[in-house]
Amino acid sequence: MRIVNAFLVGVMLVLAAACQNNSGDSATPRVSLAPGAHPYDALRGAEFEAMRHAVQRLRNKCLAGEGFPQNLELMATQPGDPFEFLRVDDGMFGP
Numbered sequence: 364m365r366i367v368n369a370f371l372v373g374v375m376l377v378l379a380a381a382c383q384n385n386s387g388d389s390a391t392p393r394v395s396l397a398p399g400a401h402p403y404d405a406l407r408g409a410e411f412e413a414m415r416h417a418v419q420r421l422r423n424k425c426l427a428g429e430g431f432p433q434n435l436e437l438m439a440t441q442p443g444d445p446f447e448f449l450r451v452d453d454g455m456f457g458p
Contacts, residue, residue, distance in 0.1 A: 371414070371415065408446040415445075419438060
């Protein structure tokens, strides 16, 4: 588990370094989103969850090979959206 956590932290650091503004100006960097996109789409939750799911699947396949198949049998078949609870639309505020 420590290896998985270290891997994910490393990936997040690489992504953070790649997203830094290297233009030299002191203006706040702006992320451009597609029309109709939610602001949390900039967090790249789908990519993060895909990596997390792949690491978990590899670990569970290894465990299944050693005689512990229950994790692999019960895990989700597709990665989810870790920021789904942050998305807000008009329907959440009533009629």
